[in-house]
Amino acid sequence: MDSEKVKQDFFAGFSKLKNQSLWKGCFHENSDCSKEIIKAHSIQNNRILNYISEDGNVLMFGPELNNSLDLKTTMKPQGRKKATTFTGFCGKHDSDLFRPIEYTEYVPGNKEQEFLFAYRALAKEYHAKKSTAEISRKSLGFLENGDYSSLSKLFDDGSPPGKEHVEFMTSMFDSHMSGTNEAVKAFEKQRAAMNINLENGRYFKIQTECIVFDKEYHLAVSAVCNIENDLLGNRINDYGKLNVPLAPLFVTIFPQNGKTFVLLSYYKNDKFKFEFIKKQIVAKEPEEQAIIISNIVISHVENFVVSPIKWRELGAKKQEKIASAFMETALTFNKPLVFDNTLNIFI
Numbered sequence: 158m159d160s161e162k163v164k165q166d167f168f169a170g171f172s173k174l175k176n177q178s179l180w181k182g183c184f185h186e187n188s189d190c191s192k193e194i195i196k197a198h199s200i201q202n203n204r205i206l207n208y209i210s211e212d213g214n215v216l217m218f219g220p221e222l223n224n225s226l227d228l229k230t231t232m233k234p235q236g237r238k239k240a241t242t243f244t245g246f247c248g249k250h251d252s253d254l255f256r257p258i259e260y261t262e263y264v265p266g267n268k269e270q271e272f273l274f275a276y277r278a279l280a281k282e283y284h285a286k287k288s289t290a291e292i293s294r295k296s297l298g299f300l301e302n303g304d305y306s307s308l309s310k311l312f313d314d315g316s317p318p319g320k321e322h323v324e325f326m327t328s329m330f331d332s333h334m335s336g337t338n339e340a341v342k343a344f345e346k347q348r349a350a351m352n353i354n355l356e357n358g359r360y361f362k363i364q365t366e367c368i369v370f371d372k373e374y375h376l377a378v379s380a381v382c383n384i385e386n387d388l389l390g391n392r393i394n395d396y397g398k399l400n401v402p403l404a405p406l407f408v409t410i411f412p413q414n415g416k417t418f419v420l421l422s423y424y425k426n427d428k429f430k431f432e433f434i435k436k437q438i439v440a441k442e443p444e445e446q447a448i449i450i451s452n453i454v455i456s457h458v459e460n461f462v463v464s465p466i467k468w469r470e471l472g473a474k475k476q477e478k479i480a481s482a483f484m485e486t487a488l489t490f491n492k493p494l495v496f497d498n499t500l501n502i503f504i
Contacts, residue, residue: 178295180287183247184280185352191249196242199281199379199460201259205411206237209375209464215240216463218483230484232468232476240462241379245284254355263411263418265367268360274379275363275407275422276351281460282381283344290337296330343402361425363407366434368419368446374503375464378410382457387433388449388494396490404430408458410450417503419450451502452495455479456486467504 181194200206206215217240219233246254258273298304300323318326354362383394383403394403407422421438423431438449454461468476482500486492 174292174295175288178288178291179244180284180291181244183250184245184283184348185250185254185355186247189249190247193248194244195246195248195251196239196244197246197251197280198241199243199277200241200377200411200462202237204259205377206240206462209377209412209462209467210237211465213237214465216465216468217241218459218461218480230480230487232463232480234465235462241281241460243281243284245280262413265369265418268363268365269358271365271367271420271422272355272360272363274409274420275365276355278379278381278407278409278460279344279347279351279405281379283341283348285459286337286340286344290341293330293337297327300327300330339399347405363422364425364428364431365420365422366431366439368421368439368450370417370419370443370447370503371415372417372503373412373415374417375412375467376410376462376502376504377412378408378454378458378461380408380454380458380460381405382408382453384453384457384494385491386494388437389433390493391433393430406431406453408450408453410454419446447501447503448498449495451500452497454502455482455500456489456492456496463502463504471504 183190183194198206209215213236214234215237216232217235218230255273255277257267258270258277261270263270303317350362354360382405383396384406385394385396386392395401396403404423404427407420409418409420409422411418421431421434438446441449471479479500479502482497486496
C-alpha cells in the first residue's frame with residue numbers, strides 16, 4: 158500500500174467535503190446585511206496575526222496521518238490571511254460591528270470590547286457546528302446513494318467499502334449528526350440572545366475576568382468551551398444531563414503593547430457557576446495562571462494560533478508534549494481543569 162497516496166487521497170477527499178459543507182451566512186443577519194458573505198477573521202489579522210506571523214504564516218493544529226496511517230495532530234503553517242477565517246458574516250457587519258476591537262486597543266473593563274470578543278467567538282463556534290452537521294448530513298447522503306467516491310477519494314479505484322464498513326460509517330455519521338444538531342439548537346438560542354443584547358447595547362450581559370501577563374506571548378485564542386469541572390472538582394457542566402443547558406466559557410487571548418491579555422468571559426446568568434475563576438485562577442501567581450490557562454486551551458480549544466518562531470524555540474520534546482496533549486484530550490470527557498501541571502503554552 159502506498160501510504161503517501163493514501164494520505165493525499167484521505168485529506169483531498171475530506172478537504173473537498175469540508176469546503177462543500179461550510180455554512181455561509183451572517184451571524185448578525187438583518188435588513189442591513191450586505192450581499193456578500195466574506196471570510197471573516199475570528200482573530201484580528203492586522204493587529205494580531207500579522208504581528209506574530211513569520212513570512213506571512215502562523216501555526217495552527219491540524220490533522221495528519223503518520224506512517225502507520227493513524228490519525229495524529231501536528232502544528233501546521235497557515236497563511237495569516239486565511240488562518241482563523243470563517244464564512245460567518247456579511248462584509249458590512251464584519252466591518253461595522255467589530256470596529257471597537259479592530260481599530261482600538263483593548264482596555265480592561267471595557268464592557269463593549271469584552272462583549273464583542275465573546276460575540277465573535279460565539280459566531281465562530283456556531284459556524285463550526287453548522288458546518289460539521291452539514292458534513293455528516295452530506296456523508297449520510299453519499300452512503301445512502303452508494304456514492305462512495307464523493308465521500309472519499311480512497312474509493313476512486315472502484316473498490317467500494319464492504320457492508321460492515323458502510324454500516325459502521327452510517328452509524329457514526331448518524332450519531333454525530335444527531336449530537337451536532339442538538340448543539341446547533343443550543344447555539345441558535347445563544348445567537349438570538351446575543352444579537353438582541355448587541356443591538357440594545359446590553360454589554361453587561363457578558364461578564365469578564367481579565368488576567369494580564371507582563372510579557373508579550375506570541376499566541377492568540379478566540380474560542381468557546383464548556384469546561385466540566387473547576388480546580389476542586391466541582392461540576393460546572395454535566396454532559397450527561399441533556400435537559401440542562403451548558404454554561405459556555407469564552408476564552409480570548411492576545412498580545413498587546415508588551416503584555417498578554419487573557420479574557421475569561423461568561424454569561425451573566427451563569428455567574429454563580431464561574432465564581433471560582435476569581436479565587437482559583439485570578440488570585441494565583443502568574444506561573445500558576447499560565448499552567449491553568451494552558452490546560453484549558455489545549456484540552457478545550459481548536460481556534461488557537463502561535464508564532465512559528467516561538468514554536469521552534471520550544472524544541473521538539475516540548476512541541477510533541479503539547480501536540481500529544483491536544484490529541485489525547487480531544488475526545489476525553491469529564492476532564493479535570495488541570496490534567497498536566499507542567500503544561501505551558503505561553504512561549
